[in-house]
Amino acid sequence: MNEMERQDKQAVQEHDAERTRSSTVYYPRVDIFEQDDHTVLLADMPGVDENNIDITLEKNILTIRGYVDEPMAGYSLAYSEYGVGDYERTFALSDEVDRNKIQASMKDGVLRLVLPKAEAARARKITVQAG
Amino acid sequence: MFWRHSGRRSLWREMDRLQREMNRSMTSFAPRGNSGFPPLNMWASEEDVVLTAELPGVNPDELDISVVGDTVTLSGRRERDARGDDVRYHRRERWHGEFTRTVQLPFRIDVDQVDASFKKGVLMLALPRAEEDRPRRIEIGEGQYERLAEGQPA
Numbered sequence: 001m002n003e004m005e006r007q008d009k010q011a012v013q014e015h016d017a018e019r020t021r022s023s024t025v026y027y028p029r030v031d032i033f034e035q036d037d038h039t040v041l042l043a044d045m046p047g048v049d050e051n052n053i054d055i056t057l058e059k060n061i062l063t064i065r066g067y068v069d070e071p072m073a074g075y076s077l078a079y080s081e082y083g084v085g086d087y088e089r090t091f092a093l094s095d096e097v098d099r100n101k102i103q104a105s106m107k108d109g110v111l112r113l114v115l116p117k118a119e120a121a122r123a124r125k126i127t128v129q130a131g
Numbered sequence: 132m133f134w135r136h137s138g139r140r141s142l143w144r145e146m147d148r149l150q151r152e153m154n155r156s157m158t159s160f161a162p163r164g165n166s167g168f169p170p171l172n173m174w175a176s177e178e179d180v181v182l183t184a185e186l187p188g189v190n191p192d193e194l195d196i197s198v199v200g201d202t203v204t205l206s207g208r209r210e211r212d213a214r215g216d217d218v219r220y221h222r223r224e225r226w227h228g229e230f231t232r233t234v235q236l237p238f239r240i241d242v243d244q245v246d247a248s249f250k251k252g253v254l255m256l257a258l259p260r261a262e263e264d265r266p267r268r269i270e271i272g273e274g275q276y277e278r279l280a281e282g283q284p285a
Contacts, residue, residue: 008170029224033213042212044225046185046252071255072174075181081170082185109187109252112212 009083023085028066028111030089039097039115045087046109053111055104062091064111168230169205177266179244179259180236187252188212196247196256201239203258206231238264 012025028043045053048066056063066087093099098118105112169184186194188209195206208229213220239261246257 029226030222031212031220031225032222034219034221035213035215035217039221040213042188042225044185044187044252046187049251072181072183075174075176077172078175078180079171079173081167082172084172108189108249109185110212 011083011085012088023068023070024083025086025088026083027089028064028087037117039117041091041111041113041115043087043089043111043113044109045106045111047084048087048106048109048111050106053104053106055113057093057099057102060093060095060097062093062113064089064091064113066111168226168232171232171234179257180238182234182254182256182258184254184256185252186249186254189252191249194249194254198240198242198245198258201236202233203236203240203256204231204233205254 009026012027028045030044031040031042033040043064043066045066047068052067052069054063054065054067064087068084068086093115096117097115101116103114169186172183174181174183182203184205186207186209189207190209193207195204197204206229209227211227236258241259241261244257244259248255
């Protein structure tokens, strides 16, 4: 039996930098796993599509930013269990990532980043000779 | 508090009432097996109510929505994305599994006019009020009762 926990959205704390957009910013939840020769990062960013996302890599800092629309014109918020706002999160990449071959795609509000490992870092199979 | 025209004021009152009723029905409704997942927002206009839920990565074909009377039930699932054997997780924050949630609205729903859309991982469920549950504007007229009181024929 799978008990689904309520995972509240975690808001980024506002410090000094003023934002031009007034909405609260949230940390998207991520899964990061390694498989074969690459690392995959999945980020939940409902309300975001490929036209409203920024992915930047500076040195080894990867920043993902997703922007959401203000929907529901003509309606009032009568009851709320979750907040709506943009997403932002940064990650430090290891040296093993081949920066030129990073692939990104978005589907149904989920960002998928595939980070291939650089040649030098790939696991080398060592063949064992008999004898 | 600065009150606007009576038309607007009725809308605010309606929102208030809606909010209180939603709070009542949401907090009093917590049977076992019904989690608070997914979190819901409710937007209201004079005609209908739109329930929204964030369900990124959920296959809309596997999303089950049923509406009966004043009750909406939402069920679905999301599998873990990593396939294959040789998977090593560094971080696992996203939810996966099955969910089902039932909510009761403070009015009956016109089931034939329900509209559901799923875009960018957000489910939007438009639920118009059933005709009999729509608020009625009461016109102020002659006032039969006053005339009776004054001894005049009705």
